[in-house]
Amino acid sequence: MNETIDATDLRILQLLIQDAKRSNKEIGEEVHLTGQAVGARVRKLQDMGVIEGYTVKWNPERIGLGLEAFVTVFLNSGDRHPAFRAFVATREDIVEVHRVSGEGCYLMRVQTGTTEQLGELLEALLPLGNYRVSLSLGVEKSRK
Template sequence: MNETIDATDVRILQILIRDAKRSNKEIGEEVHLTGQAVGARVRKLQDLGVIEGYTVKWNPDRLGLGLKAFVTVFLNSGDKHAAFRTFIAEREDVVEVHRVSGEGCYLMQVQTGTTEQLGELLEALLPLGNYRLSLSIGVEKSQY
């Protein structure tokens, strides 16, 4: 752990991960600091790059985007990486992409509303390589 980050900083971070809308005063009551002191620590965590930004937790099912899948991508050749990066940048249904070691080149998380939409994504992916598909049937725990 970084020397400039102590247990109180970690506790503040854990609170913000659960609910980033908590006020500095509320957080301070939990960690026994003033709201002003919490604000200073949060700014320090931002300056150190520990806190990179804030986001919204949302329910994709409410927007008709309830189909989540994980796609392991096997590119046809080494010169397809640039084309693949362009492909994912243009796709709104691609949520997250990891370049991985082991089996496959990339692991994509995708989110669509229907199996037809998922099929269209997979069809568009075929010129770049092959894939293995796993459908999500539930999430046990997510901190995001």
């Protein structure tokens, strides 16, 4: 298999990022390839790990999850990391968790429907450490 990525592969990737539901035929019309050739290139990008999967862009407000917050977590001690990881694994309201350097140990992105639900999450987090919360006022740019 050819393990190089050329400009056409990058254009195909860009088009899929914009709209993952676009057919190979539609992409082929834009990059001047057949749908079959586009499919082969997409499979190559998947095999190389460039394309890891597909996702849905959705509006959490439409299903009652309109409150988004970023929570910086400061664990009480170094031995709390396993307990913290177990805690976040059980929580559907925690969307993303990043291990960070600098201020704090972790940065979480959470989505809840109400401030009360956010408060319940933060209350449950307290035995593990302290936190700082920033509420999202809106997304200015997203690559997803």
